[in-house]
């Protein structure tokens with residue numbers, strides 16, 4: 001019996017250590033975007049996003065006037081902190097229907113790598 005308890009204890013200790021080690025492990029740093037990717041993303045943003053989101057992402061592009069409300073400010077850290085890179089990628093690929101209007105899906109016009117470049121550029125707008 002004591003032997004059994006000892007084994008269970010050891011097992012529990014092992015599990016706890018494993019969990020702790022999992023938590024203590026630093027998150028893998030996100031791959032840093034290359035300057036080329038960001039530059040390409042900027043060119044694509046100017047072409048595909050600026051008309052609504054504005055040159056600095058503030059939501060003041062000419063087409064924003066046709067929307068029924070204010071766009072989220074892409075240069076606002078608090079706004080961008082809520083969005084992960086995959087979420088932005090998904091959003092640009094498939095678009096978004098919202099109360100103020102629709103964001104067009106870009107997956108047919110842009111390659112996934114180009115959308116990644118856009119995501120990398122959009123990340124530079126919030127300082």
Ligand code: HEC
Nearest residue numbers: 048049052071072088092096098100101102103104118122
């Ligand atoms: C026709 C106008 C239009 C264009 C062009 C456009 N968007 Fe949007 N965007 C919107 C609308 C509308 C929303 C939704 C706003 C809301 O949820 O209230 C939005 C939301 C967003 C958001 C915030 C999403 C969230 O959940 O907070 C991001 C990021 C974004 N767009 C990035 C882009 C990028 C990058 C491009 C270019 C590839 C782009 N948009 C092109 C209209 C546009």
